[in-house]
Amino acid sequence: MKVESLSNAGGCDVLRKTFASSLCLCGALVASQACAESTSNSEQEIALLKQQLKMLEQKLDRLQSQTAANAVTAARAKAEVKTQVKAEARSEAKAVVANANAAIAVKSPAPASGVVVTMPNNRPTICTAEGANCVAITGRVHYDIGGYNYRPNTAATVPQRLDSGENVRRARIGLAGKFFNDWNFALVYDFGGTSDGFGGAAPGSLPGGGVSGIENAYLSYTGLKPFGGRMAVEAGIMDLPYTLDEATSSNDIMFMERASPGIIATNIAAGDFRSAAGTRWYNDQLWIGGYVTGPATGAIHSASSAAPAGTSEQYGAVARVAGNPISGKDYSVHLGADAQWLIQPPRNLIANTQTVTLSDRPELRLDPTTLVSTGAIANVSGAQVYSLEWAATYGPLILQGEYFWYNVDRTANTGVPLVGASSLKFHGGYAQAGYVLTGEGRSYNAANAAYNGVKPAHPFSLDGGGWGAWEVAGRVSQIDLNDQLATANGITGGRQTVYTLALNWYVNGNVRFMLDYLHGSISKQASPVSTADVGSRFDAVAMRTQFAF
Incomplete structure (x- = not known):
């Protein structure tokens, strides 16, 4: 101034x-x-x-x-x-x-909680603060209802009718988690299968024909990470990732049931409820695994012939090599090969026999009756199954198929006279396609060398939400269980062809409704030396209500 x-x-x-x-x-x-x-x-x-x-x-x-x-x-x-x-x-x-x-007094930060509770995909999960130890509650329910229009070709056809109705196909609840990052576990019990049994006669079946039991009870160590991949060494009761269809979760398959050729293969020495020990190694492009397998949950096995239905344990092995060699943002190609060996068939210590049965229901579980079956093949010393698998995705489209060759050796030294040729050969396969109308695709699951399910981009909601995801799918499958016809020692298991159309509504990440239409035909003759027709045809419509977490 x-x-x-x-x-x-x-x-x-x-x-x-x-x-x-x-x-x-x-x-x-x-x-x-x-x-x-x-x-x-x-x-x-x-x-x-x-x-x-x-x-x-x-x-x-x-x-x-x-x-x-x-x-x-x-x-x-x-x-x-x-x-x-x-x-x-x-x-x-x-x-x-x-x-x-x-x-002003400064408030110090709150101490870290001892546990962290999360809900990934609505699955209640409790982990320690550092995430090294977790336990989660898992469960699923598959409730089926439907009916058959079953038409036997002749009065000599067995069965003459199939039962329509409902079935709690799966009702599982259990725990899964990890210890110290590298130790993984699962303990899951299945209360379902109210119509899945074989008249109560099968090992592990419950009165009324249902099959329930421990579906998963295993421990897996994943701390080994050679060659830049991920490796697991595991043992217990588990779902073996053998074949592409079986490696896909039942929550994610496109149809209510897997194709009969794969079911028949896995029932020999793999499949659900199977005791096993083995290892798998994988990265984003390659999966290699091998397991030694034993009996399934609930199978009766005893070394004492005085025990009811005294039967020794069976032993087998499975191996699989599969991968995703070609992949991009919205496309992929999957290729693989599988092998299975029944090394020691179950042995009935009373009758002194070793038998194997190849059979399946008509790709639906409302009635437990099988329409194609070899019956109990006697003097079986072993069996082998070899298969090829392939799949491809492009945006919302998925194509998938597998083919199987079954060999059954009849050379067992059981004291029972050897009947027939030393081996039997069967074959079968399926091809299927699915298309998601709302545009979602299926991601690749490298840990199992299979594809995940559809996750709707816009879950259904009446409060301004979307309408979920909608998928249409079609499949044709065929299994031929006939061999050495026109000979006294041949097998007339029948030849089954099933065409299936499906409409799936993925309401959200936890709820799905499935609608299947099946048309099937069974070509079967009365005996290896008789050409009398005892086949049948059928149409079926079924619906599944599914929720899982």
Whole structure:
């Protein structure tokens, strides 16, 4: 403020002096001009006065320029003063705030909880704070209802009818989790299968024909990570990832039941409820695994012939190599090969026989009756199954197929006379396709070398949500259990062909409704040496209500 006052005062004094000088100059000029007129207009004096006037004008210009410069300097100084004042004010304000904060007690962070509860895909999961130990509750319910239009070809056909109705196909509840990051476990019990048994005669079946029992009870170690992949060493009761269809979860398959050729293969020495020990290694492109297998849950096995239905345990092995060699953002190609060996068939210690039966129901479980079956093949020393698998996806489209070759060796030394040829050969396969109308695709599950299910992008909700995901699918499957016909020692298990159409509604990540239509035909003759027709045909419609977490 002082700088501005001084500058303005000095400029005013200079201007006053300049104006005074100018007035004096003008007076002098007038006087000079008057004198010049009276003294004959002296030209020398006029020139001198003009020179002095010009010098005064130049001096006046310099004084004006200096005054403008002083005004700029004063404004700049004023701005600097204001900036300094504001900075000092801000510093004082910060100091006040800091003092006020220092006076407030700071709350320390809450200590980490001992456990963390999460709900991935609505599965209640409890983990320790660092995530090294977890336990989760898992469960699923598959409730089926439907009916058959069954038409036996002749009065000699067995059976003459199939029962329509309902079936709690699966009702599982259990625990799954891990210890110290690398130890994984599962303990799952299945209360379902109310119509899945074989008249109560099968080992492990319950009165009324249902089959229930321990579905999973295993321990797996995953701490070994050779060659940049993931490896698991495991043992117990488990679902073996043998064949592509079996490696796909029952929550994710496109149809209510898997195709008969795969079911017949896995029932020999793999499949659900199977005791096993083995290892698998995988990365994003390759899966390799092998297991030694034993009897299934609930199978009666005893070394004492005095025990009811005394039967020794069976032993087998499975191996699989599969992979996803071609993949991109919205496409993939899957290829694989499988092998299975029944090394020691179950042996009935009372009858001193070793038998194997290949059979399946018509790709539906409302009635437990089998329409194709070899019956109990006697003198079996072993069996082998070899298969190829393939699949491809492109956006919402998936194509999948497998083909199986079954060999049964009849060379057992059981004391019972050997009947027939030393081996039997059967075959079968399926091809299927699915398309998600709402555009979702199926991701690849490298851990099982199979495909995951459909997860709706817009789950169904009446409160402004979507309508879930909708999928249509079709499948054709065929199994031929006939061999060495026209010979007394041949097998007439029958030839079954089933066409299936499906409509699936994925309501959300936990709920699904399935609607299947099946058309099947069974070609079967009365005996290896008789061509009498005892086949049948059928149509069936069934619906499944499914929830899982």
